[in-house]
Amino acid sequence: MSLKTEHIYEGILKKDLVSLAKAMSILESKDHPARLPLVKKIFPTYGRSLRIGISGIPGVGKSTLIEKLGLKFIDSGLSVAVLTTDPASPVSGGSILGDRTRMPELSANKNAFIRCSSGYQGHGGLSRHAKELMLACDAADFDRVIVETIGVGQSEYDLAALVDIFIVLAMPGSGDELQGIKKGIYELADIIAITKADGDLLEVAKTAKLQHDNVISFMPSVGRRKKKVLLLSSRSGLGMDELVTEIDFFLTDAKKQTTFAARRNKQIEEWIKQEIHSQIEFRINQLLRSKGLLTEAYKKTLSKELNPLEAAAEIVNELIKTNL
Amino acid sequence: MSLKTEHIYEGILKKDLVSLAKAMSILESKDHPARLPLVKKIFPTYGRSLRIGISGIPGVGKSTLIEKLGLKFIDSGLSVAVLTTDPASPVSGGSILGDRTRMPELSANKNAFIRCSSGYQGHGGLSRHAKELMLACDAADFDRVIVETIGVGQSEYDLAALVDIFIVLAMPGSGDELQGIKKGIYELADIIAITKADGDLLEVAKTAKLQHDNVISFMPSVGRRKKKVLLLSSRSGLGMDELVTEIDFFLTDAKKQTTFAARRNKQIEEWIKQEIHSQIEFRINQLLRSKGLLTEAYKKTLSKELNPLEAAAEIVNELIKTNL
Numbered sequence: 001m002s003l004k005t006e007h008i009y010e011g012i013l014k015k016d017l018v019s020l021a022k023a024m025s026i027l028e029s030k031d032h033p034a035r036l037p038l039v040k041k042i043f044p045t046y047g048r049s050l051r052i053g054i055s056g057i058p059g060v061g062k063s064t065l066i067e068k069l070g071l072k073f074i075d076s077g078l079s080v081a082v083l084t085t086d087p088a089s090p091v092s093g094g095s096i097l098g099d100r101t102r103m104p105e106l107s108a109n110k111n112a113f114i115r116c117s118s119g120y121q122g123h124g125g126l127s128r129h130a131k132e133l134m135l136a137c138d139a140a141d142f143d144r145v146i147v148e149t150i151g152v153g154q155s156e157y158d159l160a161a162l163v164d165i166f167i168v169l170a171m172p173g174s175g176d177e178l179q180g181i182k183k184g185i186y187e188l189a190d191i192i193a194i195t196k197a198d199g200d201l202l203e204v205a206k207t208a209k210l211q212h213d214n215v216i217s218f219m220p221s222v223g224r225r226k227k228k229v230l231l232l233s234s235r236s237g238l239g240m241d242e243l244v245t246e247i248d249f250f251l252t253d254a255k256k257q258t259t260f261a262a263r264r265n266k267q268i269e270e271w272i273k274q275e276i277h278s279q280i281e282f283r284i285n286q287l288l289r290s291k292g293l294l295t296e297a298y299k300k301t302l303s304k305e306l307n308p309l310e311a312a313a314e315i316v317n318e319l320i321k322t323n324l
Numbered sequence: 325m326s327l328k329t330e331h332i333y334e335g336i337l338k339k340d341l342v343s344l345a346k347a348m349s350i351l352e353s354k355d356h357p358a359r360l361p362l363v364k365k366i367f368p369t370y371g372r373s374l375r376i377g378i379s380g381i382p383g384v385g386k387s388t389l390i391e392k393l394g395l396k397f398i399d400s401g402l403s404v405a406v407l408t409t410d411p412a413s414p415v416s417g418g419s420i421l422g423d424r425t426r427m428p429e430l431s432a433n434k435n436a437f438i439r440c441s442s443g444y445q446g447h448g449g450l451s452r453h454a455k456e457l458m459l460a461c462d463a464a465d466f467d468r469v470i471v472e473t474i475g476v477g478q479s480e481y482d483l484a485a486l487v488d489i490f491i492v493l494a495m496p497g498s499g500d501e502l503q504g505i506k507k508g509i510y511e512l513a514d515i516i517a518i519t520k521a522d523g524d525l526l527e528v529a530k531t532a533k534l535q536h537d538n539v540i541s542f543m544p545s546v547g548r549r550k551k552k553v554l555l556l557s558s559r560s561g562l563g564m565d566e567l568v569t570e571i572d573f574f575l576t577d578a579k580k581q582t583t584f585a586a587r588r589n590k591q592i593e594e595w596i597k598q599e600i601h602s603q604i605e606f607r608i609n610q611l612l613r614s615k616g617l618l619t620e621a622y623k624k625t626l627s628k629e630l631n632p633l634e635a636a637a638e639i640v641n642e643l644i645k646t647n648l
Contacts, residue, residue, distance in 0.1 A: 035633075036633055036634070036637075039631050039632075039633050040631055040633075040634065043628060043631035043632075044628050046628075057381045058381075131632075265626060268622065268625050268626060268632060269618070269622050271632040272618065272621055272622060272625060272632045272635045272636050272639070273612070273618070275632055275633055275635075275636035276608065276612070276636045276639050276640055276643075277605055277608065279636055279637065279640045280604060280608060280640060280643075281601055283640075284600065284601065284604060288597070288600070294593070294596065294597070297596055298592065298593050298596060301592050301596060302589060302592060304367065304368055304370075307363050307364055307367035308363075308367075308455075308592060308595040308596045308599055309359075309360055309363050309364075309599055310360070310364065311596045311599075312596050312599035312600045312603055313603060315596070315600050316600055316603045316604060316607075319600075319604075320648050324644050324648065
């Protein structure tokens, strides 16, 4: 480990936010030489922080909630790290309407750390290196780590598997439906919070809550606390205290149960598997670029001499023959 | 190719919908013996159908739009295939509030074919084998293939790369924002349709359209037709004819341009690459299961003798040494 990395490592342990930010850049890079040494150093702290996952569609009010939740934790004497993503443009690589200051008060608080990763590197808005980033938060000994993901899809399953409590935000839509809620989510979520429950929408939100309470009453709780549906309003403050209380209850309760440790161990297994695939993927992409195998196969496919599955199989055989 | 597969193949060519459904099940399976022979047979028809991608968050009105759009195409003498996903439960494997009959009129029409894949197999709601399913539609000579994906995330980038025209649905949210629209999407979308533009929301929708027209006026069109923002209402019918006209214009225009062919060729290259990775991934997963390598590494990681990156690197070396 270089002197510089050693310095960063020492900084993390002292909760120095500049060092932590530098460490995260190293951890998110594909091939930074300090990546492996740094993980090696900090891995013994794995799992120290409690992790809260928050998911929901754009516009549902995630940033507002995270800011308020973070400040509430800080008020009660806890330190808070937030891992969020900024879905950058896939074409130009930059963002058009930059919104890195979505949590102005929390950003300014010395007991908070906010990391905004580029969303495109992972699936559906979760950083590809979310696990490493959470590990860095463990090393810096944050009491709470809030991880945000947008959207409906793979990222929600990924995030749910990584956190100790998973909160899904949804808002009352037109009619009875809750926008942004899909079936599978009911099984993943520990808490479903119906946002914007104020003004004209309050009554609709109440009806939606009843319906969703009903759906949830039929679901098994699989060794975890019973699922909850809450009403939230960032305008009136409705539900905020209840949410904090529920999170505390859940986490305290969860830690006593064997499911908590089992879940964390399962995360390590997944981490190893994903890392195997990503190391091999990296290697293959390098080989494909250097060997020109793809050009040949591509030409044969354009002329319809081969189909894409055959072309791929030919290349795979070639790669295996030459020891990858 | 078995007699049964031969029979399915003949069926597809005659646009027999039962054969087509069977073929798609084979194409979506991981290791069905008929998968490769079938792709080989039908690959020469690649690219025959025109592909329309439709994306948007749950509740924005995708199904309603697809049904209306599909019926309009059929009215003008075209045949329509729809590829959609049903985000199944990741825990129980089944869906809770089954909604396979979201397009009742279109489902009943003999010139339409609707395929609903399980969303969890792919990322963010796009079937992992979307390319193969589209190929089957080419073979059955459908004039239009409508591919739907939910959510905000990777699936939108994936889908945009696979289709000839990409339509994003969004609805006016609270305030000026458009719900479900994230920055990157502006660059991917050919048409942004603001749904539910009726009743109380009509004025908000109109304001949103003006704002989005403004954003789009600053964007390069990158060799494609200029992007469009439309207002839609399934209740009043507003915008439906305009949308069909825009799609027709776009596709007619696109076919004349070199970008159309370039885009399709690019899709083949991506297809080969993805297939290489998925064949290797499949192989690795098999080896990991059979060799017990993971158990050993996992134990060492739990005891913190190794970290997940080291554990993965050890296994990768082992796999490569033994020719994968």
